[in-house]
Amino acid sequence: xxxxxxxxxxxxxxxxxxxxxxxxxxxxxxxxxxxxxxxxxxxxxxxxxxxxxxxxxxxxxxxxxxxxxxxxxxxxxxxxxxxxxxxxxxxxxxxxxxxxxxxxxxxxxxxxxxxxxxxxxxxxxxxxxxxxxxxxxxx
Numbered sequence: 092x093x094x095x096x097x098x099x100x101x102x103x104x105x106x107x108x109x110x111x112x113x114x115x116x117x118x119x120x121x122x123x124x125x126x127x128x129x130x131x132x133x134x135x136x137x138x139x140x141x142x143x144x145x146x147x148x149x150x151x152x153x154x155x156x157x158x159x160x161x162x163x164x165x166x167x168x169x170x171x172x173x174x175x176x177x178x179x180x181x182x183x184x185x186x187x188x189x190x191x192x193x194x195x196x197x198x199x200x201x202x203x204x205x206x207x208x209x210x211x212x213x214x215x216x217x218x219x220x221x222x223x224x225x226x227x228x229x230x
Contacts, residue, residue: 120188120190120191120226120228121188121189121190121191122188122193123188123189124186124187124188124193125186125187125188125189126186126187127185127186127187128185128186128187128192128220128221128223129220129221130166130182130185130218130219130220131218131219132182132216132217132218132219133165133217133218133219135217138165138217139158139160139165141158142158142165142167142217145158145167146167146169146215146217149169150169150171150172150213150215151171151172151213152169152171152172153169153170153171154167154168154169154171154215155167155168155169155229157227159222160222161222162222163219163220163221163222164192164219164220164221164222164223164227165217165218165219166185166192166194166217166218166220166227167215167216167217167218168180168194168196168215168216168229169213169214169215169216170198170213170214170215171213172211172212172213173211173212173213173214174211175201175207175208175209175210175211175212176201176207176208176209176210176212177200177201177202177205177207177208177212178198178199178200178201178212178214179198179199179214180196180197180198180199180214180215180216181196181197181199182194182195182196182216182218183195183196183197183230184230185218185220187223187225190225190226191225191226191227191228192220192223192225192226192227192228193227193228193230194218194227194228194229194230195229195230196216198214
């Protein structure tokens, strides 16, 4: 009898998930720029502790994440482990469309002949902007 109860519960859960998925619509993300967003690049020592922890857990691999406080939206782009130091990151775009925030950045490697640390590095960038209740799309 216990096995039948478990099967019934699983069946009901599967049905509920199906109904939830059927009720969700797919909205096409508009790329048309409404306006550029002002931002500032935030140094590690200025980050909220919870965000520092999340970055530390993810930094070895390529990652993208967002973090919100009551006042700000933090957008984080990490490029994973690199063999050496000397990397920088450029913000290419940060703008608002009618239904999303678009963020684009680029990893820039060390210049030829540049004296860089021979140990691995974990380049990432954190930008802070106004809190906006829209999804962030990473390009």
